[in-house]
Amino acid sequence: MTRVEWTRLDGADVEAVVAMFVNREHPHSTRITPSRGDGGVDILDRGAGPGGSDVVYQVKRYTEPLGKNEKDAVENSLATLMKDPRWSDLNVKEWHLVLPWDPSPEADKWLHGIGEGHGVRAIWNGLTRVESLAAKYPEVIDYYLHGGRSRMEEAYKVVATAFSATKAANGLSVPAVHETVETALQTLEDDPHYRYEHRFGSGGMPPVSSRPGLVLHMASQDSVTGNWAVVDVIARCAASSAERPIQVEGRLTIATGSPAHKSFEDFIAYGSPFQSPQGSFSGTIDAPGGLGRALEEATVSVWSTNNELGGDPELRLEILAPDMTVLGSVDLDRVERSHGAEGYRVVLKETNGVFEMEDRYNVSGNNSSRIITLNNLTDMPISKVLPAVTFLQHCHSPNIGRLSRRYAPPEKGVFDSNLALQWPEAFEKRLTMMVQLLGFLAKLQSETGDVIKVPDTEAVQEEEIKGWQLADRLLQGLEVSVTYKEEDVIFIGLDGDTPEGSFEASLPLEFTVGQQKVALQVIARFDNPIILGHRDIEGSTYTMLETPEHSVKYRLERESAS
Structure with missing residues (x-):
């Protein structure tokens, strides 16, 4: 690998390249876009530090020993992080200064000292570290500094043509198409931001994949031949879409007050998923991989934006009586986390699929809301369902919640007063009835080796319920x-x-x-x-x-x- 002459580069290029090194090395880290200054944070990796703490990286363009002004700027970045109210929720134990210059012993001691002064471990990632990342990710150097971007643009055009759903005009043979595409894909492998997966076939269109990092799914089909082509664009790291965003412009027609209109407002406010009505969008898309094009009568689907799950997505939630007696507990997985213009959104899914919990935090209004959705339980094993619905039944005042990491002592968790829910009367009656009936069936389950599954509650007859009640009394020894x-x-x-x-x-x-x-x-x-x-x-x-x-x-x- 050709050694990079960092001292000859423009400062903005230095910061762009070094920041992408950090993002690629820590793929869940996110680039912070300054709104009123970055608050002392260039790159944030939530939950990646010791004990699930947060790690912050401050990237500087300095390529020579630090003078007083540079040292003041570094110290000010750390001080700003510690006092900026926008970062009050962070638990930072590691703060990294990243720049292409190795410190002298005196400079390293100075950085360590200012870190101690703010209660964090300050780490200098200098030229040696930057050069090792350059060797590991040469495509970043090539793209930003050596003209790799233009070579990829040509490869994009080749692949887009070869994988078109319509018949190629020049009548290339299958081996010729394969060779052409393989050559282009080798170039696309050097894209530092995205990977591209292409598929083609005929007949029914394949479903959208749900793989991590998927940011764009483009599908087209020839209405005459039935041939289709699909391209999945997969981000190499969380910062990819910020560095090279996918931009869509056009006209979206949605009826005011419709469910689609409410869904679109939620997408803008909190980054929640959105799908437009069929044929409601016309415009253009500017996307990497040569995928930009005009769109007519299209359907737009947007997944959760900024969907970085953070550290320790495996959680446990308990419901406690006022005397701290545990009334019920469930294991939850954090499956989505996004933000929009008004605030943040977190989605937690009960591990057996019984219910989902969506929390929304409106920053400007300083309020929050919680939506709990009970899934279809029919044909699920009784032993999986009963603990979760029993937990929900206890989610009312004066009981409170306690949230903890799943494999840590629950007593080390944090209290959650938002579990003192007020259920709609009809739902509360349904929940009470469900807990009672599932309780009967759980006792019956203890007497058989067959797995008893939840019946369709809408189709259960009164005689069936009487039978379950009879079994319950017999199992009590009566x-x-x-x-x-x-x-x-x-x-x-x-x-x-x-x-x-x-x-x-x-x-x-x-x-x-x-x-x-x-x-x-x-x-x-x-x-x-x-x-x-x-x-x-x-x-x-x-x-x-x-x-x-x-x-x-x-x-x-x-x-x-x-």
């Missing part, structure tokens, strides 16, 4: 008397002679749970039965009888053994 219809007759298979007078028999009692059948082995007691006769059914003889009170008493079989 003897339960069950009345049957007067016109019904009991058929029972008996070993040996027909008994005289009252008798007991061991038999399976079956319960319906949606599409499943679950049986408990019970002792049935028939008091003073009237024998009506016998009948052969499929090679077995059954005794027909009825009881004077049209009732049978049941108890769980294991109770008689005790």
Whole structure:
């Protein structure tokens, strides 16, 4: 690799190259765009430091020993970070000064001292570190300093033409197209900001992938031949889209007050996902990879912007009574984090998929909101669902939440008063009923090796629920008397002679749970039965009888053994 003459470069080029080195080395780090000054932060890597602390990088263009003015500027950057209210939520233990100049022992001691003065560990990443990153990421040097950008623009055009959904005018053979594309893709591999994955085929269009870092999915299809071409643009680091943004201009037509209009407002305010109505957008897109083009009657989908999950996305949330008794807990994954013009948005997903929680923080209005969405639970295992819905049932005043990292002691977490929710009355009744019914089924689950799944609650019949309640009482060790219809007759298979007078028999009692059948082995007691006769059914003889009170008493079989 050709050594970079840092002293001959413009200061802006030095900062741009060195900052991209840091972003590539720490792909989750984000570049801070100054609004009223950067507040002493050029690059932020949330949760990447010791114990989940935040790491800040300050990039300087200095290529020679620091004089008084340069030292003052460095110290001012650190001091600004510590007092700027915009960074009050950070927990910074490491602060890196990054520049292409190695410190003298005296300079390193000076930086260490100002760090101690502000309660952080200040680290000098000098020329040696910068040169090692230059060797690791030569494409950054080539793109910014050696004309790599223009070579890539030509490669973009080749790939865009070869992967067009329509038939090529020059009739290239398959091997020729393959060779042309392979050559162009080798150049595109040197793009320091993005990777490009191309696919083509015919028939049904492939779905949008959900891979990390996907910033743009372009798909086109020839209406005559059915041929399609897809390009996925994947950011190499979180700063890629800030350094080379994807810009869309045009006219979006949405009816005022419609769900799409509300969704678009949320996207602007908090960076939440947005999809326009079909055919509602016309305009142009300026994108890397030669993908810029005119768009007519298009549909625009935007995923969560600034979607850096931060450190330790695996969390635990407890709900506590006023006396600090734990009433319930769930494990949550932070699956989205974004921000927009008005504030921040965080999405937490219960690990079993029972519910999602979306928090929005309006910075200018100094307020917050929380949206909890209960997912479709049908066919999910009871053992997964019950703890989560029980947790939700306790999310009301005067109870409070406590949020912690999943694998750390919960007592080290932080309290969350926003779990004192006021559920809509209809939802609260539904939640209470669900917890009760799932509780019945959870007890039934303890008696069978088959996995009992949540039935469709809209289709559950009253007789099913009565059966679950009966099973619950039997599992409590109670003897339960069950009345049957007067016109019904009991058929029972008996070993040996027909008994005289009252008798007991061991038999399976079956319960319906949606599409499943679950049986408990019970002792049935028939008091003073009237024998009506016998009948052969499929090679077995059954005794027909009825009881004077049209009732049978049941108890769980294991109770008689005790």
